[in-house]
Amino acid sequence: xxxxxxxxxxxxxxxxxxxxxxxxxxxxxxxxxxxxxxxxxxxxxxxxxxxxxxxxxxxxxxxxxxxxxxxxxxxxxxxxxxxxxxxxxxxxxxxxxxxxxxxxxxxxxxxxxxxxxxxxxxxxxxxxxxxxxxxxxxxxxxxxxxxxxxxxxxxxxxxxxxxxxxxxxxxxxxxxxxxxxxxxxxxxxxxxxxxxxxxxxxxxxxxxxxxxxxxxxxxxxxxxxxxxxxxxxxxxxxxxxxxxxxxxxxxxxxxxxxxxxxxxxxxxxxxxxxxxxxxxxxxxxxxxxxxxxxxxxxxxxxxxxxxxxxxxxxxxxxxxxxxxxxxxxxxxxx
Amino acid sequence: xxxxxxxxxxxxxxxxxxxxxxxxxxxxxxxxxxxxxxxxxxxxxxxxxxxxxxxxxxxxxxxxxxxxxxxxxxxxxxxxxxxxxxxxxxxxxxxxxxxxxxxxxxxxxxxxxxxxxxxxxxxxxxxxxxxxxxxxxxxxxxxxxxxxxxxxxxxxxxxxxxxxxxxxxxxxxxxxxxxxxxxxxxxxxxxxxxxxxxxxxxxxxxxxxxxxxxxxxxxxxxxxxxxxxxxxxxxxxxxxxxxxxxxxxxxxxxxxxxxxxxxxxxxxxxxxxxxxxxxxxxxxxxxxxxxxxxxxxxxxxxxxxxxxxxxxxxxxxxxxxxxxxxxxxxxxxxxxxxxxxxxxxxxxxxxxxxxxxxxxxxxxxxxxxxxxxxxxxxxxxxxxxxxxxxxxxxxxxxxxxxxxxxxxxxxxxxxxxxxxxxxxxxxxxxxxxxxxxxxxxxxxxxxxxxxxxxxxxxxxxxxxxxxxxxxxxxxxxxxxxxxxxxxxxxxxxxxxxxxxxxxxxxxxxxxxxxxxxxxxxxxxxxxxxxxxxxxxxxxxxxxxxxxxxxxxxxxxxxxxxxxxxxxxxx
Numbered sequence: 003x004x005x006x007x008x009x010x011x012x013x014x015x016x017x018x019x020x021x022x023x024x025x026x027x028x029x030x031x032x033x034x035x036x037x038x039x040x041x042x043x044x045x046x047x048x049x050x051x052x053x054x055x056x057x058x059x060x061x062x063x064x065x066x067x068x069x070x071x072x073x074x075x076x077x078x079x080x081x082x083x084x085x086x087x088x089x090x091x092x093x094x095x096x097x098x099x100x101x102x103x104x105x106x107x108x109x110x111x112x113x114x115x116x117x118x119x120x121x122x123x124x125x126x127x128x129x130x131x132x133x134x135x136x137x138x139x140x141x142x143x144x145x146x147x148x149x150x151x152x153x154x155x156x157x158x159x160x161x162x163x164x165x166x167x168x169x170x171x172x173x174x175x176x177x178x179x180x181x182x183x184x185x186x187x188x189x190x191x192x193x194x195x196x197x198x199x200x201x202x203x204x205x206x207x208x209x210x211x212x213x214x215x216x217x218x219x220x221x222x223x224x225x226x227x228x229x230x231x232x233x234x235x236x237x238x239x240x241x242x243x244x245x246x247x248x249x250x251x252x253x254x255x256x257x258x259x260x261x262x263x264x265x266x267x268x269x270x271x272x273x274x275x276x277x278x279x280x281x282x283x284x285x286x287x288x289x290x291x292x293x294x295x296x297x298x299x300x301x302x303x304x305x306x307x308x309x310x311x312x313x314x315x316x317x318x319x320x321x322x323x324x325x326x327x328x329x330x331x332x333x334x335x336x
Numbered sequence: 337x338x339x340x341x342x343x344x345x346x347x348x349x350x351x352x353x354x355x356x357x358x359x360x361x362x363x364x365x366x367x368x369x370x371x372x373x374x375x376x377x378x379x380x381x382x383x384x385x386x387x388x389x390x391x392x393x394x395x396x397x398x399x400x401x402x403x404x405x406x407x408x409x410x411x412x413x414x415x416x417x418x419x420x421x422x423x424x425x426x427x428x429x430x431x432x433x434x435x436x437x438x439x440x441x442x443x444x445x446x447x448x449x450x451x452x453x454x455x456x457x458x459x460x461x462x463x464x465x466x467x468x469x470x471x472x473x474x475x476x477x478x479x480x481x482x483x484x485x486x487x488x489x490x491x492x493x494x495x496x497x498x499x500x501x502x503x504x505x506x507x508x509x510x511x512x513x514x515x516x517x518x519x520x521x522x523x524x525x526x527x528x529x530x531x532x533x534x535x536x537x538x539x540x541x542x543x544x545x546x547x548x549x550x551x552x553x554x555x556x557x558x559x560x561x562x563x564x565x566x567x568x569x570x571x572x573x574x575x576x577x578x579x580x581x582x583x584x585x586x587x588x589x590x591x592x593x594x595x596x597x598x599x600x601x602x603x604x605x606x607x608x609x610x611x612x613x614x615x616x617x618x619x620x621x622x623x624x625x626x627x628x629x630x631x632x633x634x635x636x637x638x639x640x641x642x643x644x645x646x647x648x649x650x651x652x653x654x655x656x657x658x659x660x661x662x663x664x665x666x667x668x669x670x671x672x673x674x675x676x677x678x679x680x681x682x683x684x685x686x687x688x689x690x691x692x693x694x695x696x697x698x699x700x701x702x703x704x705x706x707x708x709x710x711x712x713x714x715x716x717x718x719x720x721x722x723x724x725x726x727x728x729x730x731x732x733x734x735x736x737x738x739x740x741x742x743x744x745x746x747x748x749x750x751x752x753x754x755x756x757x758x759x760x761x762x763x764x765x766x767x768x769x770x771x772x773x774x775x776x777x778x779x780x781x782x783x784x785x786x787x788x789x790x791x792x793x794x795x796x797x798x799x800x801x802x803x804x805x806x807x808x809x810x811x812x813x814x815x816x817x818x819x820x821x822x823x824x825x826x827x828x829x830x831x832x833x834x835x836x837x838x839x840x841x842x843x844x845x846x847x848x849x850x851x852x853x854x855x856x857x858x859x860x861x862x863x864x865x866x867x868x869x870x871x872x873x874x875x876x877x878x879x880x881x882x883x884x885x886x887x888x889x890x891x892x893x894x895x896x897x898x899x900x901x902x903x904x905x906x
Contacts, residue, residue, distance in 0.1 A: 137505065137512075142378060142398050272512040273379045278487065279424035282510075283458060304420045307392045307413075308381040315392070 007081055007172055008034060014171045019163035019180060020049060020126070021223070021242045022312070026164055030081065032148035036156035037082050045152040046078045046087035047133070050162040051117045051124030053092055055265055056224025056246045059181040060162045061095055062193035067166050068106050074165030076110060077172055078158055086111040088152075089162075090129050093119050121225075121269025122313055126159045127151075128271070139271040140311035163243075182239060184211050186219075186247035202245055203235035216250040218328065225265045226316035229323040241316075255328055259288045259321060266317050276304040277314030284321060293325060339405040354396040354407055355383055363409055365396045366418065366447050368425070368535050369488035372849045373835060374497070379488055381421050382447065385409045393417055419451040427458035429536055430483040435545035436537040437717060438846055439575070439724075443535055444486075468516050469542065470502075470524040473906070476542045477526045477695045478842075484538040485514055491530040491539065498529055498833070499813030500641070523644050523905040527637040527809060527833040528691030528842015541691050541715055541843065548722045551712055552596050555683040562592045563601040563663055563742070567689045567753025567838035568716045570859030574845045574852075575720035576730045581855035583863055586735030591728050592687075592719075593736055602738045603686065604745030606663025607752040607761070610634060611872035612882075613656035613896045614758075615765035618828055622770070622799065627651040629802075629819070629826040632758050633898075634658040636696035637833035641809055643903040646816050652829075655897040659752060660686050660693055661702050663742055664709035665895040670885045671741065679705075685712045687719050689753070689841030692833065701898050715843025746875040747864030754857035755807035755837030756783030756790060759830040763794060763803070765873045771797040778870050784861070786836055786850050789814065791826075802826045808835040 012027030037044040048071065052060035063071065075087050089103060089112060096116040103114060115133050117123045123138035130152045132138050151157025163181055170176040180198040185191045188211040196205060202221055206212040220227040222241025239245065263285030272278040280301040287293055302318040309315045337348050341363055348357045358365045369380040378398035385396045388406035393414065433440050448455050462483045471477030492514055495503040502524045506515040516524065531539040551560060573582040589600045621630050633639050633653040642649050657665065668679040686693060697710040723730065737743055748764055751757035760780045767775045782792035788811040791804045804826045806812045812831035819825060834840040836853030869875050886892050
């Protein structure tokens with residue numbers, strides 16, 4: 003039995019890599035407590051649902067570090083008594099890697115589940131719904147999955163990258179790094195494992211991706227991430243570990259916004275008003291290439307403040323930052 | 337636990353939501369998708385409030401209170417969010433307030449006024465969406481106008497809860513929306529609970545607006561007879577601002593007379609015939625033990641549910657006709673003969689709390705001499721609308737008695753409108769049939785109340801009769817499933833498709849809730865309690881007809897009984 007992995011995780015400062023950045027040790031402890039308190043079956047879910055544009059680090063980790071991931075899950079299986087695990091996979095990854103993963107995980111109580119092709123199906127409570135055979139829709143919280151998740155049991159749900167690092171932490175090999183996807187108008191597109199404290203600028207420099215031409219970036223996901231200008235690059239990457247570089251001259255901002263809108267409209271669950279209708283109205287507006295600033299502000303306001311789940315809340319971030327930083331200063335289009 | 341709402345200290349119980357705490361303390365929070373019969377879904381995001389120290393706004397319906405929580409329920413920010421979300425909701429909803437089941441009293445319009453909503457800020461997204469008809473193609477029973485749907489999914493939930501699951505979510509382009517199921521094994525049974533649980537008026541009975549004048553326009557000089565269901569006497573008053581549960585039988589009769597009806601009969605008298613026939617059948621079945629347990633069959637949605645979803649249980653349904661059909665049959669035979677009016681020269685209209693009664697009158701099994709018995713079924717809402725249209729105010733009208741020979745029901749016939757009422761009425765009469773003695777204590781409280789499933793063991797002399805009463809089809813389904821496993825659980829089972837029975841019917845005034853249904857039922861029980869005749873078999877009008885008309889088995893079978901057949905989706 004792994005000794006004191008929870009303490010080790012806490013000491014390491016490892017945070018969840020699904021985007022929300024919740025301290026891993028605290029989450030594991032909560033599951034452990036719930037598991038002991040109710041002494042019921044405990045569920046472990048390794049989330050490899052990855053589905054946002056320009057984010058592809060989970061795939062990279064699955065392709066390159068599968069044994070480490072499985073080891074991370076095994077540590078969890080050993081930590082929580084009477085537990086079973088699921089690996090929840092993006093539908094493409096499932097089709098490509100199912101056999102390989104099953105081979106690597108053989109002998110362990112690990113099942114594979116294919117994610118429906120819908121972005122919201124990657125949100126943690128939606129993942130639980132899907133495994134239970136329901137529609138991919140977020141649940142009301144509380145109760146949190148740590149207490150009452152899959153089939154009502156205590157549930158640990160961590161990103162695939164988190165499990166990779168759990169393995170590293172347990173071996174004492176964790177060096178506060180994380181995986182970053184760098185893409186867009188760059189020369190050296192790829193996934194890079196670098197210090198988690200690196201700023202956007204440092205990452206671009208370190209990976210030989212700092213553009214020569216004038217540019218802006220979208221950081222923290224190719225749809226939900228915020229837009230940063232070149233004078234804002236001295237900050238670390240928040241949210242999903244991705245940086246997309248856009249050539250300022252060549253990029254059609256409305257096409258970019260259309261890409262986001264299409265993504266959200268297809269990927270959301272349609273149950274709450276601000277996300278279903280707000281995203282639709284933004285997408286209609288973007289299509290006309292005319293932005294009514296007042297209406298957009300209103301829509302972003304309800305998305306950010308009243309959406310049911312983080313998807314709707316994050317949908318506002320990208321539009322708001324792009325319009326405030328790149329469209330308003332030009333004085334056009336209003 | 338203590339919390340603060342708008343700076344006022346309030347005591348709450350562990351696990352209470354902000355909305356519940358506010359409601360208990362008279363603090364108003366607007367809601368739309370919230371319905372007391374359903375789970376908290378938190379989809380509409382109208383009930384949002386602020387919590388000190390937390391970013392963003394929180395849905396009051398779904399957020400649990402916590403010790404020391406400081407909540408603000410009205411602020412500029414909250415009003416802004418509510419207004420914008422309402423505008424987005426209106427962008428889905430094609431307004432047709434002039435013909436809406438809510439009679440312009442919906443929450444949407446109320447909130448629009450309160451939050452100064454621009455209801456046409458955005459173009460209606462669903463303008464070209466279809467209207468789906470449910471029921472026979474020639475004569476649909478109800479419809480779903482998806483141009484009005486605001487995607488709260490209450491209908492899907494209630495349909496599922498009813499054990500029907502005909503309304504389901506499907507993808508339409510980029511949206512997940514409500515559709516009637518195309519699956520062969522799913523069909524609507526016309527309970528109409530989608531109508532009473534939709535905040536946006538997307539569902540309505542077929543002809544609910546267009547056809548209400550029909551009885552007075554298309555009667556071709558025939559004798560116009562109206563017959564009124566037991567439960568509507570304590571619900572229709574709501575449409576005229578009366579307290580829930582106010583009994584206004586005689587005012588209702590007067591109103592209908594003023595509309596131009598020649599005769600008004602009380603279907604509760606028909607219910608007395610149903611009671612007598614059903615009690616007789618119960619006695620027989622208890623003796624032979626065949627096709628036990630016996631099921632009631634007054635509710636046509638329940639009947640179709642059995643015929644469609646559980647045909648193996650059809651032999652359990654009592655063959656006694658429902659009250660509406662019982663009295664219709666007697667009107668078209670006994671009354672007709674006695675008064676020398678050919679049945680073709682009678683235009684018969686029922687006023688029912690119910691959508692599926694519109695379907696029941698189309699059943700070929702219920703024809704007599706090859707003719708349909710009832711020309712039109714009007715719901716409580718439809719009749720109220722007609723009164724309002726004709727400026728007939730039930731508050732002010734001078735009461736009038738219903739007409740003989742269907743004027744004076746027993747109390748047993750009146751309580752048919754509440755869940756458990758049929759059972760209680762049948763037990764009152766069956767006791768006499770089985771033991772030869774009248775009951776000392778007439779009331780069967782075990783059958784009353786709002787529980788979804790009620791059960792009891794009743795003694796009739798030495799004989800134990802095990803009863804179950806279910807309201808809400810989902811509860812009926814539960815009983816059927818338990819009978820599949822243990823067929824010998826009960827002797828007699830009453831099922832009403834709607835929660836609370838007919839008082840919660842799909843044709844009743846909006847809104848509905850357990851509290852409202854309870855008051856409507858109490859109104860009926862009060863009538864029973866005050867009445868002189870409380871047993872169906874003691875009703876002089878009924879006795880008279882048995883004595884002079886229903887004198888042999890053949891005629892009783894023809895007028896008072898029916899058959900069932902397996903139904904398939906067409």
